Amino acid sequence: MLVEMIDICKVYPPNVVALKHVDFSLERGEIHALVGENGAGKSTLMKILSGVVKPSFGEIRVNGQRVQINSPVVAARLGIGMVHQELALVGSLRAYENVVLGSEPSRFGLFQPQKSSQMVKELADKFGLKIDVNAITQELSIAGRQKIEILKQLYRNVDILILDEPTAALTPQESEELFDEMFKLRDRGKTIVFVSHKLDEVLRVSDRITVLRRGEKIATVKNDGNIDAVRLAEMMVGKTIRTTSVKKRRPVGHPVLVVKDLTLISKTSGKKLLDGVNLTVHAGEVVGIAGVEGNGQKELIEVLIGLRKPTSGRIEISGEDVTSFGPRQRRPLMAYVPQDRKNVGLALKATIMENLIMTHHMNPPLKKKWLLDRNVAKSFATQLIRDFEIVCRGPFERVQNLSGGNQQKVVVAREVSLNRRLIVLDQPTRGLDVASTQYLRDQMIALRDSDKAVLLVSADLDELMDLSDRIYVMRSGHIVAELDPQVVDKTVVGYHMLGVSA
């Protein structure tokens, strides 16, 4: 074994448990994929290996020797280098300058541009990386900048190259190029860790695959044809509990959300993030959006809530054209449970009450002319805490002190009590324990039964199959299928997600 990470635990202060007893190993000359949902702990594990983050527990061995990797410098000395999800380059410098930055070849203390440029060019040629080393960094595409980062590590002579979600922002063609380069690197004896949650890619390029889920290692498997995307997805997401809510077919009502030809083109990369999306959600139905993460679901939601303006297309809620509206104008028409509760759904340092009255504060009885009625706010918050069984010490406790499940309950309580005709939920059960998940699913069914239009985005296929009356499948910014979960089987949905024919 080249590298062994044994029994690694990580707790981020004050109380985020990111890794629980994880074992991970690397063999020389392999491409090892690390997969898992967002927040599973992939980046944390790799940051520990590359000396950016210190483990709270566990040990690391390199070539059988126990080591302490206290900094990226130490990691580099051990031959380990990481290309982070967020690229950190100086935009005004030339590509080769960024590569050598920090360990420039110099003569009598003078920087030697000619020689540096030459060296970097040779390095790029040797490993088959296609890049103009004299280009100004900020004029390069993301793919180009990524190559600089890779070269930067190769220049420091690493044997183990960690790529954290390198394909997340690449076009399919750019991803292909990257894979070719990864193969070339492997052929020259480098070991590569490929972090991703795009399962088809993972299956194509890797020799071994390690699956993480909620900070735990589920398995490490050989990619020898005995494993497929559906099986991997299952390991990633986990077997899920069946909802006990009785699902009854109800006649659906009027269309509440109507999306027509929605297209979104990224201003930075020119990539089509959403491509002619059409969908409708009626009153009294739960509509699910399935898809492998990163296929446009996030962008769809951002456009729906009004954070991003679509390039073209039209959005109607309850018959009103809201395409040009920002979140403030859309809020009277819709409720929204965001995926990222810590950064979007909540203000962690504010009190439970302050979090619960958000959006409600725009209308009476909370808003009284200029004022916000504190007494109404307090009784409103107390009521919601009781109704939604939020475990806390009271409305004035800070939300950051609550457990994840109870934090999510704060968000859900607030949004459900808005009593809007449309509610959009983005991965509402992700990262929650069994009881909270169950609770949330019951809530969604209850919403449907009270004639709300419910749009549910989830990476959890079982959840979608159980809850939805209809399922749209998204792939590469398209809606590729509209399915009835009563009729089709889970595997069919899976095939559509992955783009392989049944």
Next chain:
Amino acid sequence: MSLVRPISQTILAIAFAFFVASIFILLHHSSPLEVYGALYQYGLGSWFSFSNTLNAAFPLILTGLSASIAFMSGVVNLGQHGQFLWGALVCAVLGVYLKLPSWLGIPALAVLGGLSGAAWAGLAAFFKRKYKMDEFISTLMLNFLAEYMTLYLATYPFLDPKAYVPSTRLIRREYFMTNIFDVNVAFFVALFMVFLCWWFVWRTWRGYEARMMGYNKLFATVGGCDVETDTTLVLLLTGFLSGLAGALLILNGTQHRFTKGIGANFGWDGVMIAIMANNGLFQTLFYALFIGFLKNGAVGMEFETSVPSEFVLFLQSIIVLTLVGTRSGLVSLTDWLRAKRELGKLVK
């Protein structure tokens, strides 16, 4: 109550800061006891010193309030200095030419000074809305601009030819604000503004939106807060407070005119006070008084001991550093302990 912890933390931090400072006083071959004695005597010891401390504090309260409200809303207004200068200059110039009875003139001048500060901050708001320019940069740049422009106006068009340094003429006598038992009326105005701002921040829905914006801007935006208007409003309000500080210094200070270098440090002291106060409004009041006390006591320290009054600047920095350091130290200590406990559960 949850007050016990912050108060004991503050006392601890201040005590520690004075302790650290005594080491430096000893190195300076003076006696800390003597130095602190003088500081106390001249800063708090008698009604005379106490009222002087209050008088030294009123501009600090207002600029501190300005910075605190901005920072708690996530609006990085660093333009207190420039807004202050415009408030002072406009008040000083109008105070010479405007003829009004004092009961009307004094409040009118104070408000006009405040509005000038608000207008200056409003420029930053405009740049932000129109060109998405960061208020952090624009308010800083506007400080330099304000400095040159006000100095120009005081040196050329509105110069008092009889003055030794560039300054405007003395404002009309009926605009001199009086004292109540030696305490500037301006101090009470500043106190009133603390309560008014407290009411705005904690009782109005705009104040709620501003605070939520400070906690998490994305949360506020997605929640439907009117973040653009809120930001503009906060800039205007905090600009008003700084401008008001400048105007009151003209009306109720000792010079009653705009001179070169007036209010040299009030802007930055305000930022520092906001940091010490962790953007709390009543904490801002407390620390403004505390810094006022140090500044005022410094004079006595120089009289009575061989320690130069500049030492107080040093002492002030030591106190800010230890205070902020101790506070974040205590926070990370508790975080670290919680993490340890969590890990304990995990590995047993």
